[in-house]
Amino acid sequence: MPEKNFEVKDGLLYIGGVSVKKLKEKYKTPLYIYDQKLLKDTVKLFIDKFKSEMFETEIVYASKSFSNLYVLGLMNSLKTHLDVVSIGELYSAIKAGFNTKNIHFHGNNKLYEELEYAIKNNVGSIIIDNPSEYERISEISKKENKKVNVLLRINPQINTDTHKYIQTSNADSKFGMHVLLDETNILIKKLIEDENINFEGLHAHIGSQVSKGEFYFEEADILLNYLKSVEEKYNYKFTKVNFGGGFGVEQKKNDKYLNLETFLTDFIKYIENKIKELNLNIKSVAIEPGRSISNQSGNMLYSVGYVKETLEGLPIIFVDGGMSDNIRPALYDAKYDAFLANKMNEESTEHFRVAGKLCESGDILIKDTKLPKVKINDLLLIPSTGSYTFSMHSRYNRIQRPAVVFVEDSKDYLAVKRESLDDILINDNYYKGE
Ligand SMILES: *Cc1c(COP(=O)(O)O)cnc(C)c1O
Numbered sequence: 380m381p382e383k384n385f386e387v388k389d390g391l392l393y394i395g396g397v398s399v400k401k402l403k404e405k406y407k408t409p410l411y412i413y414d415q416k417l418l419k420d421t422v423k424l425f426i427d428k429f430k431s432e433m434f435e436t437e438i439v440y441a442s443k444s445f446s447n448l449y450v451l452g453l454m455n456s457l458k459t460h461l462d463v464v465s466i467g468e469l470y471s472a473i474k475a476g477f478n479t480k481n482i483h484f485h486g487n488n489k490l491y492e493e494l495e496y497a498i499k500n501n502v503g504s505i506i507i508d509n510p511s512e513y514e515r516i517s518e519i520s521k522k523e524n525k526k527v528n529v530l531l532r533i534n535p536q537i538n539t540d541t542h543k544y545i546q547t548s549n550a551d552s553k554f555g556m557h558v559l560l561d562e563t564n565i566l567i568k569k570l571i572e573d574e575n576i577n578f579e580g581l582h583a584h585i586g587s588q589v590s591k592g593e594f595y596f597e598e599a600d601i602l603l604n605y606l607k608s609v610e611e612k613y614n615y616k617f618t619k620v621n622f623g624g625g626f627g628v629e630q631k632k633n634d635k636y637l638n639l640e641t642f643l644t645d646f647i648k649y650i651e652n653k654i655k656e657l658n659l660n661i662k663s664v665a666i667e668p669g670r671s672i673s674n675q676s677g678n679m680l681y682s683v684g685y686v687k688e689t690l691e692g693l694p695i696i697f698v699d700g701g702m703s704d705n706i707r708p709a710l711y712d713a714k715y716d717a718f719l720a721n722k723m724n725e726e727s728t729e730h731f732r733v734a735g736k737l738c739e740s741g742d743i744l745i746k747d748t749k750l751p752k753v754k755i756n757d758l759l760l761i762p763s764t765g766s767y768t769f770s771m772h773s774r775y776n777r778i779q780r781p782a783v784v785f786v787e788d789s790k791d792y793l794a795v796k797r798e799s800l801d802d803i804l805i806n807d808n809y810y811k812g813e
Contacts, residue, residue, distance in 0.1 A: 380639060383417055394678065395790075399760065407782070410781050412679075413786070417675060418765075418785075419457065422440075426438055429666060434654070439666065439668075440461055442462060446471055448475045452477075469484065480503045484497045507566075530578075533557075537597055547625075555584075568613065580661070582622075585598050588628070598622060603650075620661055620665070624670070626671040628670055677765020681700050683756060686754075695732045696731050696733045703773050708745070715763065716745075720759070721757055729751075733759065769783060779799070782796055783795040
């Protein structure tokens, strides 16, 4: 697995050759810091390992995990495909110069205007979630006189080993069409018969932070067996299959995670064998990593404002950000490690909690972490925070969104500047006294 480009000099942490102290002076804290080389190496690993002689492969970056013009441009330069789930993500990708043929449109309730925008801009494919979306696509494609590539999202019902909020394939899931429902069959028939639709294949996405490869093998079995049964029933040939993302990462030391090097190689072999066994005509196989591409390269840097003793429980380190820049601990109990980036050589001796500055008792970033003695103005770094942090940012308490900076080869590149106070007011109107 590609390594983080961390280095320690005189007790101070350097990422991509740039000291965090310098980054703080230049961009202030809180600050999202991305290790650009690690991000590139991770994408290359996916491209190199998920490869086959039998069919084309697509690495579709799930942009919802971390999206802005800079990272989208970087992904485009690395020749990934892109998964977008809203007109906002699609617009950003188009503005970033992303090749629209490589953009795939997802979501469980795509709006008419979103679909119209996607079809007019000739996106690579639309992954249909439900019959109502199909009706909208059918109408728009006729009006625009276009043939639209679509996949259908199937729910193969696999109960993964992950938090309930990031499971997506239970029997009661809001995503996709269940393999056992009659409606699914009816929809499939319509998709096959519609002349403005090129029904390429099936898609599934079983959850996120999945740490065992067997869940994906099970998914491949169910999805490809189902695909075969549809082909036989309707005398139809699919050309494409997409197994989604969700590959688990090591967010915290000793977490269970998928070793991408071995997993991707095993998964390709598994898919190849299954395709051979079923004698399918699949020409293209896609996966959609989000977190497993963007998470490990991201780090969150904070300054310490105070260390508060409470009557009970561990002392609390106050940092200058919190649930506004990383909602995950509050939303689904995500766990992280931390260290003092200016005291890397000091021994960790005491346990602390880490809390943000937002007005919620739930604004606890870490419930227990071991650190050296902490002082005001120390730099606290939470590593492996690259996914679903910046992209889930909120302006609760009218907090300004922090900057995003990329570092590589001792250089830093500002990807998103820190919001100004006026940015917070940008859409507000004054009360005129009526
Ligand atoms: C969120 C999502 C992904 C990416 O999930 P990760 O856990 O970030 O890898 C891929 N495909 C679909 C359809 C998704 O909704």
